[in-house]
Amino acid sequence: MPTMATERTDPEHGDRDPGRARPRTATLVWLSVLLVVVAGCVTGAVVVFGWMVDETHFDRPSASFDAFESQVEDLPGVASVDTERWVEAPTFLSPTSWMTVTVEEAGLPGLLDAACSTDYPDPVTWSIIVRTDASTEVSVHTGPGVSSTIAADDAGCPAFGFDVVRLVEELDEVAPGLSVQPAIWEDGRFALVALDEDASTGFTHLLPLVEHADDLIAAAGLDAETAVEINSANLILVLEPGETDDYVELLTELADDGDVESYWADGGGTPIDGVEKVQIVAPEEHHPAIEGIIRSSELHISDFPVRFIG
Numbered sequence: 001m002p003t004m005a006t007e008r009t010d011p012e013h014g015d016r017d018p019g020r021a022r023p024r025t026a027t028l029v030w031l032s033v034l035l036v037v038v039a040g041c042v043t044g045a046v047v048v049f050g051w052m053v054d055e056t057h058f059d060r061p062s063a064s065f066d067a068f069e070s071q072v073e074d075l076p077g078v079a080s081v082d083t084e085r086w087v088e089a090p091t092f093l094s095p096t097s098w099m100t101v102t103v104e105e106a107g108l109p110g111l112l113d114a115a116c117s118t119d120y121p122d123p124v125t126w127s128i129i130v131r132t133d134a135s136t137e138v139s140v141h142t143g144p145g146v147s148s149t150i151a152a153d154d155a156g157c158p159a160f161g162f163d164v165v166r167l168v169e170e171l172d173e174v175a176p177g178l179s180v181q182p183a184i185w186e187d188g189r190f191a192l193v194a195l196d197e198d199a200s201t202g203f204t205h206l207l208p209l210v211e212h213a214d215d216l217i218a219a220a221g222l223d224a225e226t227a228v229e230i231n232s233a234n235l236i237l238v239l240e241p242g243e244t245d246d247y248v249e250l251l252t253e254l255a256d257d258g259d260v261e262s263y264w265a266d267g268g269g270t271p272i273d274g275v276e277k278v279q280i281v282a283p284e285e286h287h288p289a290i291e292g293i294i295r296s297s298e299l300h301i302s303d304f305p306v307r308f309i310g
Contacts, residue, residue: 060085060095068120069099075114077107079131100127105172108165116157126158130168134176138168139195141183162190162220170219174212178205182220185229190222194232203235203263204255211248213239234281236264240300250297258286258293262309265301277305284308 065085073081082100097120103111108130115126126142142159158164161184171180179195192209209216213228228239239247254260262281271277278301282290291306 062095062097062122064120065097065122068118071118072099072101072111072114075103075107075110077104078111079103095122096125097122098125098127100129102129102131105130105132105168108168112158112165124158128158128164130164132168132172132176134172136168136172136176137179137195138164138171139179139181140164141181160184162222166219166221167216170212170216174215175208178209180209182216187227189227189229189238190217190220191229191231192216194230194235197233201234202255202261203232203251206230206232206235207248207251210237210239210244210251213244234262237301238266243299246297246299250293250299253293254280254282254290258290259283260286260290265304275305276301277307279307279309281310282308 062085065083069081069083072078079102081102084098085095086098088096101111108128111128115124126140128140130138130140132138140158140160160182162182164182167182171178171182181193181195183191183193185191192213194206194209209230213230214224217224217226217228225241227241230237230239235251237247251263254263260280260282263278264280265278266276278294280290287308290308294304294306295302
């Protein structure tokens with residue numbers, strides 16, 4: 001009797017249905033795609049964040065800005081012009097237009113007139129370096145879209161917050177040879193920052209800025225009660241209204257009798273420890289006399305703690 005072969009089915013594995021594997025395969029594919037997308041987004045976010053932290057500039061050239069640059073380069077007294085137009089992460093919108101100009105004092109009014117009358121439509125951030133016949137160098141900086149005391153009716157004018165033309169004239173007269181950056185700082189304080197200072201030169205060459213602070217305030221077109229900060233490597237102080245003569249006397253005595261090389265008092269913002277103080281670099285043998293000179297002054301710093309450095 002013939003035997004018939006029977007097909008056995010493996011009870012452990014059973015029949016495999018190819019259709020049943022497809023959903024699982026599709027799920028794995030979509031998970032892989034999702035992971036790639038998530039990884040890409042995270043990487044992109046990290047890159048963009050890095051650009052934001054570094055304030056990376058992405059060039060956005062403009063024919064009209066290039067034309068404005070050429071116009072400024074052709075102005076009388078202009079020695080050099082440097083420009084940049086860029087956007088930043090994360091929006092990459094609202095380009096910033098920045099222009100640095102080095103100009104002789106005689107050419108400054110023409111430069112400001114050109115800045116106020118330009119057809120260039122976007123706000124411009126300005127850095128202007130003015131050189132005078134007496135070798136004084138005055139650098140001023142602005143942000144875009146801020147009202148200016150030079151021409152407050154024209155939003156396109158460089159916005160310094162003071163009359164830069166008259167101030168340059170006064171600085172050239174009272175402080176020839178210095179490199180000074182005037183600015184309006186916090187609380188409306190008028191700052192005169194002495195640049196390119198050699199730490200070994202002391203501070204007596206900066207005393208004209210202290211002595212003529214009232215004249216400089218007037219030239220800048222500011223209120224006579226405006227506080228003035230003198231800021232340099234060796235001299236930091238704030239002149240309250242009416243203190244000019246007394247402060248000149250104090251600093252002269254400290255330098256002549258106490259061999260004081262550096263004097264820093266209540267300038268540059270709030271101290272780290274929250275305590276206003278006078279800090280001085282001077283020979284140790286003069287420390288008691290120096291503190292006595294400060295205590296006997298009628299200045300607002302007369303009762304500040306005195307700290308000697310070095």
